[in-house]
Amino acid sequence: MSAVVAEHDDHHDHHDHGPAKGLLRWIITTNHKDIGTLYLLFALAMFFVGGAMAMVIRAELFEPGMQFVNPQFFNSMTTMHALVMVFGAVMPAFVGLANWMIPMMIGAPDMALPRMNNMSFWLLVAGVLLLASTLFMEGGAPASGWTLYPPLVLQTGNALPFAIFSVHLLGISSIMGAINIVATIFNMRAPGMTLMKMPMFVWTWLITGFLLIAIMPVFAGAVTMLLTDKFFDTSFFDAAGGGDPVLYQHIFWFFGHPEVYVMILPTFGVASTIIPVFARKPLFGYSSMVYATASIAFLSFIVWAHHMFTVGMPIAGELYFMYATMLIAIPTGVKVFNWTATMWKGSMTFETPMLFSIAFVVLFTMGGFTGLMMSVAPVDFQYHDTYFIVAHFHYTLVPASVFILMAAGYFWLPKWTGHMYDERIGRLHFWLSVVSVNILFFPQHFLGLAGMPRRIPDYAVQFADWNMISSIGGFIFGASQLLFLYVVIKTINGGTGEKVTDEVWEDAAKHSLEWTLPSPPPYHSFTTPPTVIPTEHI
Amino acid sequence: MTESVERKNAKLIRILVFVVVGMFGFGYALVPIYDVLCEVTGLNGKVEASAVEDVGYDVDKNREVTVEFMTALNEATPMVFHSEMKKLKVHPGEYYTVNFYAENKTDKVMVARAIPSISPGAAAEFFKKTECFCFSEQTFQAQEGRTMPVRFVVNPDLPEKYKTITLAYTFFDITETSVKK
Numbered sequence: 258m259s260a261v262v263a264e265h266d267d268h269h270d271h272h273d274h275g276p277a278k279g280l281l282r283w284i285i286t287t288n289h290k291d292i293g294t295l296y297l298l299f300a301l302a303m304f305f306v307g308g309a310m311a312m313v314i315r316a317e318l319f320e321p322g323m324q325f326v327n328p329q330f331f332n333s334m335t336t337m338h339a340l341v342m343v344f345g346a347v348m349p350a351f352v353g354l355a356n357w358m359i360p361m362m363i364g365a366p367d368m369a370l371p372r373m374n375n376m377s378f379w380l381l382v383a384g385v386l387l388l389a390s391t392l393f394m395e396g397g398a399p400a401s402g403w404t405l406y407p408p409l410v411l412q413t414g415n416a417l418p419f420a421i422f423s424v425h426l427l428g429i430s431s432i433m434g435a436i437n438i439v440a441t442i443f444n445m446r447a448p449g450m451t452l453m454k455m456p457m458f459v460w461t462w463l464i465t466g467f468l469l470i471a472i473m474p475v476f477a478g479a480v481t482m483l484l485t486d487k488f489f490d491t492s493f494f495d496a497a498g499g500g501d502p503v504l505y506q507h508i509f510w511f512f513g514h515p516e517v518y519v520m521i522l523p524t525f526g527v528a529s530t531i532i533p534v535f536a537r538k539p540l541f542g543y544s545s546m547v548y549a550t551a552s553i554a555f556l557s558f559i560v561w562a563h564h565m566f567t568v569g570m571p572i573a574g575e576l577y578f579m580y581a582t583m584l585i586a587i588p589t590g591v592k593v594f595n596w597t598a599t600m601w602k603g604s605m606t607f608e609t610p611m612l613f614s615i616a617f618v619v620l621f622t623m624g625g626f627t628g629l630m631m632s633v634a635p636v637d638f639q640y641h642d643t644y645f646i647v648a649h650f651h652y653t654l655v656p657a658s659v660f661i662l663m664a665a666g667y668f669w670l671p672k673w674t675g676h677m678y679d680e681r682i683g684r685l686h687f688w689l690s691v692v693s694v695n696i697l698f699f700p701q702h703f704l705g706l707a708g709m710p711r712r713i714p715d716y717a718v719q720f721a722d723w724n725m726i727s728s729i730g731g732f733i734f735g736a737s738q739l740l741f742l743y744v745v746i747k748t749i750n751g752g753t754g755e756k757v758t759d760e761v762w763e764d765a766a767k768h769s770l771e772w773t774l775p776s777p778p779p780y781h782s783f784t785t786p787p788t789v790i791p792t793e794h795i
Numbered sequence: 796m797t798e799s800v801e802r803k804n805a806k807l808i809r810i811l812v813f814v815v816v817g818m819f820g821f822g823y824a825l826v827p828i829y830d831v832l833c834e835v836t837g838l839n840g841k842v843e844a845s846a847v848e849d850v851g852y853d854v855d856k857n858r859e860v861t862v863e864f865m866t867a868l869n870e871a872t873p874m875v876f877h878s879e880m881k882k883l884k885v886h887p888g889e890y891y892t893v894n895f896y897a898e899n900k901t902d903k904v905m906v907a908r909a910i911p912s913i914s915p916g917a918a919a920e921f922f923k924k925t926e927c928f929c930f931s932e933q934t935f936q937a938q939e940g941r942t943m944p945v946r947f948v949v950n951p952d953l954p955e956k957y958k959t960i961t962l963a964y965t966f967f968d969i970t971e972t973s974v975k976k
Binding site: 436 | 808
């Protein structure tokens with residue numbers, strides 16, 4: 258008995274002053290780099306989970322007829338794939354980048370609200386686990402599409418309240434993350450780091466933060482209305498009680514349209530960071546980039562009903578939403594031209610981050626053009642809910658947001674780890690990805706124009722050929738991403754063994770502050786504020 | 796220095812949390828805003844939920860408008876529901892009565908509610924009903940069938956371009972919710 262007590266006493270002289278040791282460090286950490294790493298690794302894991310769901314979808318669609326899964330599960334897969342990719346992969350990945358990079362880019366020691374930072378990450382994990390748990394419930398996971406339209410979504414089995422609470426948790430997590438980022442950018446900048454000297458990535462996240470703060474509560478309200486309609490006899494969307502399901506679509510897309518810019522604005526920010534470094538030129542039109550980002554964010558709030566051209570709207574409404582939507586092409590065009598002008602006559606080199614960024618500029622522009630096609634209300638009646646829209650938003654998300662996340666990974670991994678990644682595998686990953694992503698999504702334009710509806714497990718035989726090609730592209734794309742996983746693990750464990758400098762990339766320190774720190778940077782970034790603010794990017 | 800950053804953070808968080816709460820409220824505010832907009836613009840074919848006064852219009856004998864009648868049951872509502880005619884040519888300004896028949900196919904008392912919709916939506920404000928079974932909940936005894944009239948008039952102010960108006964009813968079984976109330 259006394260021996261046990263003695264042993265217990267031995268532990269008392271052990272107190273931590275630095276980062277906690279072992280696994281506990283990752284649970285209780287309030288350090289922006291640790292939390293950034295957690296976010297990024299979690300997003301990478303979810304990228305493969307959501308990707309596996311996409312593989313199920315493409316396997317089922319490989320041939321006409323029912324092959325592997327039943328229609329209910331197929332629809333669960335399309336729904337869960339979207340929710341996992343949007344809320345589990347792309348958004349957390351950008352929050353992770355924001356955590357890692359923003360304090361280093363603005364010369365701050367850490368985020369403004371470190372403990373809230375920890376909480377928002379673990380709420381995200383709880384939210385995603387809750388969502389994943391619905392896969393094992395009676396009645397299956399939600400199968401109504403990620404938009405959760407009533408009345409269909411109200412037919413979900415036991416999973417409905419869990420899915421709704423999961424959305425609440427993800428929303429709270431995003432809001433807290435956004436408040437933290439906005440507070441960091443407003444209050445933690447080094448002396449001399451004025452707003453118009455901030456790197457573009459910081460600017461785009463500042464605007465994204467405001468978008469999140471404005472829209473996530475609206476989405477939370479919409480799903481709460483679904484919850485009370487189902488369980489507490491309200492009739493927000495129930496026609497029998499005087500409600501209207503179309504109201505849900507309005508509320509959802511008031512959230513949903515800015516939400517897609519939440520995923521693309523930080524993408525723009527990273528692209529505007531990487532391209533000047535490898536073109537060895539300042540970013541062309543820095544201030545126009547800032548204003549274009551702000552314009553896109555503003556316009557995103559007044560165009561939502563272009564998702565609903567076919568539900569019934571007076572002609573004046575169709576015209577207004579059509580023209581307002583077309584307006585977005587102007588600031589977006591400004592950005593594309595600025596990136597092109599940045600590369601113009603630059604001393605370009607084509608390392609993996611730059612390859613992904615150039616592919617982003619080209620392929621995102623294609624996704625933008627199909628968006629412009631669908632903004633034309635009369636022709637949208639043909640495209641609505643077909644594979645054309647699937648092709649459109651995958652072009653703006655996969656070879657845009659996901660490619661830029663890959664680019665960011667290759668760009669900053671040497672800074673984060675202090676090791677160089679394997680350039681040969683990086684380029685192989687790029688070429689496989691860029692070819693297969695087009696084999697995967699380009700035929701879907703043809704399928705959509707020919708009339709193949711989205712969210713169906715089976716289809717008429719005339720769609721067979723392009724679906725098979727699309728599926729083959731999907732399998733190659735999915736498999737290629739394992740190369741990225743390999744590169745990340747290898748780089749963390751020492752990479753090529755090549756010693757990286759503080760700058761990593763030639764003259765990068767002229768563009769942004771993080772390259773003035775050692776690679777890997779110290780646990781606390783700038784304990785004393787930097788004296789020289791780089792202005793090459795302006 | 797640190798002190799002032801903390802105070803600035805606290806102030807900013809207060810403002811941002813206020814925005815978050817405000818936007819949550821805004822989501823709910825969209826519900827009445829939507830209803831008002833639909834009423835003003837006649838969107839979605841939403842029609843008055845109560846009877847209108849019997850107004851004497853000048854009957855326009857030279858003009859004919861076709862009124863179509865559609866009946867539907869929500870999900871698997873166990874009812875029979877149809878109208879006595881599929882369509883009717885009417886003169887604007889004249890009152891007509893059309894009978895609808897609904898029958899409860901279960902052995903239990905059923906409370907049901909018919910929700911009307913008019914298309915094209917812009918014509919909804921010119922379609923007036925002085926009597927309709929859709930103005931209130933309908934209680935059906937077990938296996939009870941009932942004929943119910945709808946008395947309506949098309950306002951002669953209806954713009955010339957509308958040749959056909961479709962009146963659609965969907966019956967919803969609301970026994971469960973009305974029992975709870």
